[in-house]
Amino acid sequence: MTLIKSISGIRGTIGGHVGDNLTPIDAVKFAAAYGTWIKQQRQKENYKVVVGRDARISGKMIQNLVMNTLIGQGINVVNLGLSTTPTVEVAVPMEHADGGIILTASHNPKQWNALKLLNDKGEFLDGDDGAKILDIVEGDTMVFADVDNLGKITKNDAYFDLHIIEVLDLPLVNVKSIEESKFKVVVDGVNSSGGIAIPLLLERLGVHVVKLYCEPNGHFPHNPEPLKEHLTDISNKVVKERADFGIVVDPDVDRLAFIDENGDMFGEEYTLVACADYVLSRTPGNTVSNMSSTRALRDVTEKYGGKYEASAVGEVNVVKLMKKNNVVIGGEGNGGIIYPELHYGRDALVGVALFLSLLADKKMTVSQLRKTYPSYFMSKKKIELTPDLDVDKVLNAVEEHYRNEKLTTIDGVKIDFAESWVHLRKSNTEPIIRVYTEAKTQGEADTLANRIIAEITEIAKL
Structure with missing residues (x-):
């Protein structure tokens, strides 16, 4: 099996031998290295880290190991429990926390899990900071608190609602127009936390929701990567329900794909293209995606007089170039929408809200909308x-x-x-x-x- 240590975190398959797989000991060592790094950033009385997880079967076990490691270092933990990657990212600055950890292996199958690490802005660590954590792990220099200085765990179940409120308060999210459109949408939550978050958002927008695989039990009903060959069930469901379209997210809800009213893929690459089209039409500016993303974003950006540039693959690289170029929207062609007006992280919730606003404005079907974009x-x-x-x-x-x-x-x-x-x-x-x-x-x-x-x-x- 596999254990991958990188500057973006640690990812591996559950079980097996220490150092070869993601075992409890590996999870504790990496959490302790992160906690050590947090305390090295600045000397202060109290430290706080936000922790959330997707619905993977191993999620509770890994989260308990991580949280108790942090409190063993004297760090207070805000436990979001079942959450999404973008929700944890939003929660970190709202909590005035020193960082955050999301327990998720994103689109990987159920035997995988990972620790994704955030800084105090709720953004993924850059290469330098990630390398420091790897050095701490290798040097075995973690230090723990004495019994009088242990941290505490506080549970907070409000962040799905708080995240949704932040999305709905965005000036470009046209709540009234979406409500008046009376959309009917099928949601495939791949039996993870998206099965909670996306329907909650849609219901707040007056959308009629048909749920498919929205039970957050971690038993993924199909390969969780939102690619065409994995999505026959929702394609059939959209047609059967005569829905306006379908929404698919990955287990941690940072990737987003749409199915049109005919049961055909809108194209995962075109999620960002469509959202950018809407944002650029109202706030012209520059865009960024990674080198593995479609040229269609460049075409749409230039149509509005903006400049497009490609970064290396990886969210941290996209964000770095977005900040440098002062872009209005960016992301990755795998369905990852990054809208700086909310936060610098891939966020399927804001992507859904922007797409619905575009659709309500255009007053056309999803298949008609797709035909308005360059075809690659x-x-x-x-x-x-x-x-x-x-x-x-x-x-x-x-x-x-x-x-x-x-x-x-x-x-x-x-x-x-x-x-x-x-x-x-x-x-x-x-x-x-x-x-x-x-x-x-x-x-x-x-x-x-x-x-x-x-x-x-x-x-x-x-």
């Missing part, structure tokens, strides 16, 4: 890593082979052709090389991906 098609494939596969060697060989094309190497290798592109990079969350391509047709995108994979296979043999 993506292929998302992967190569499983083996111990004998030298990733750096492979990427260097690809770079050399395509040296006469437009190359970007800030994150793996991206090759921009005139009518298509391919991006190769080692995943931060799984032991794989991701192979993403985009072209004017699905066939061209798939052919390009398969050609590159065949080339990599040949390189690996050398």
